[in-house]
Amino acid sequence: MFCEREPTDDGSGIQWNRAEKFYDPTEWMHHLIDHFLKPGTTARGHPGFEHFTFDHVLNGVIDAVGAEEGDEWQLIVQNNTVTTVEPERGDPDRMCEHCLRIVRSEDASCCADAETTPLWPA
Structure with a gap:
């Protein structure tokens, strides 16, 4: 399992790491929010996460284009809720x-x- 998301340099967001392809982006966004970012995440209290705040609320839109013609969609995160929309x-x-x-x-x-x-x- 490889996640092609990484923190921005200033730590205020997450970004694509420019890997060739990004598989399962909706599932990955759910995983990042549920395990590392939102209040009450599953990583809280585990070794290596002592400096995590676990208090993030994500909001944003990712415009996505797949390899096939017409494979376009948006991943929308609103208050840590992830949805996808096709045009x-x-x-x-x-x-x-x-x-x-x-x-x-x-x-x-x-x-x-x-x-x-x-x-x-x-």
């Missing part, structure tokens, strides 16, 4: 930049003064 053809759904919720219309937003961005580039 729909036609007008793209949008995402609130504040809370990462999906909104269905370009002029709709769920948070006051928050911008929305397309889930998929036009």
